[in-house]
Amino acid sequence: MQHSSAHIKSDKLMDSFVEQLGAYAPLVINAAKALAFLIFGFIASGIVSRFIKKRVLKSEIIDNTLGTFFASIVRYIILTIVIITVLQLFGIQATSLIAVLGAASLAIGLALQGTLSDIAAGVMLIIFRPYKVDQYVDIGGTSGTVKELSIISTELVTPDNVAIVIPNSKAWGSIITNYSAHDTRRLDLRFGIDYADDVDRAMAIIRDVLAQDSRAHKEPEAWIKLVNLGDSSVDIGVRVWCNASDYWELKFSTLKAVKQAFDDGGINIPYPHQVIVQRSSS
Numbered sequence: 001m002q003h004s005s006a007h008i009k010s011d012k013l014m015d016s017f018v019e020q021l022g023a024y025a026p027l028v029i030n031a032a033k034a035l036a037f038l039i040f041g042f043i044a045s046g047i048v049s050r051f052i053k054k055r056v057l058k059s060e061i062i063d064n065t066l067g068t069f070f071a072s073i074v075r076y077i078i079l080t081i082v083i084i085t086v087l088q089l090f091g092i093q094a095t096s097l098i099a100v101l102g103a104a105s106l107a108i109g110l111a112l113q114g115t116l117s118d119i120a121a122g123v124m125l126i127i128f129r130p131y132k133v134d135q136y137v138d139i140g141g142t143s144g145t146v147k148e149l150s151i152i153s154t155e156l157v158t159p160d161n162v163a164i165v166i167p168n169s170k171a172w173g174s175i176i177t178n179y180s181a182h183d184t185r186r187l188d189l190r191f192g193i194d195y196a197d198d199v200d201r202a203m204a205i206i207r208d209v210l211a212q213d214s215r216a217h218k219e220p221e222a223w224i225k226l227v228n229l230g231d232s233s234v235d236i237g238v239r240v241w242c243n244a245s246d247y248w249e250l251k252f253s254t255l256k257a258v259k260q261a262f263d264d265g266g267i268n269i270p271y272p273h274q275v276i277v278q279r280s281s282s
Helices: 002-058 064-089 094-103 105-111 113-128 168-172 199-211 244-265
Strands: 136-139 142-149 153-157 163-167 176-178 184-193 223-229 234-243
Touching (some): 002 064, 136 153, 163 168, 184 199, 199 223, 199 234
């Protein structure tokens, strides 16, 4: 009799366990589905984003800046769809979610006002295009080549290969200097010579140096004038046009070539001198 009673209790416990397991089974299954969908969504968003970016980079019609920007937008759209779908697996309908977000919009806006400002500024940067990918710019005193313009931030790479990330709201609210906006740039230089030297001869030497460099544009003609009579030097100003991509190399090579030509032509470049006066003791 006791054995039969124990057997009945065991059956009841087993039935209770099976019932509880059956009750939690849908939740476990939905949790597994949600985890799998999240993993798939993050992987898929990255693949689609990279695919769009690569296609744009190969295209000659679409600008690279637009490609990186839209790739970023598509990634966030896919992630949003994934999150909404996961919430629906747990019984949270999209309409309910939208209602909740609508009721909490003020709090979310205050909490994410910086991020929302970055997104709005990113849209403005895309519309007005003050800079593009691969252009050399100065944004609020920070200089570098634009590597990527996303919906939230702008990434610059400095000449010494340092990555700098600037929030779009900061970029849009700063003074932007784009050194690559035009195909040509004007190179301004100044050379000082000694008061005893022949100014016309020095100017002729500079003109010959520029004439021998194919990177210096012949039209418009190089502007070479005496611009200042300093305390210890006669200053000659030079303005010459070149391709934007040749700017720095032309500057460095011209400085070197003019220095060598001045040495060969007997033109002296003055530099500060110190005179020591010793007073003899009586």
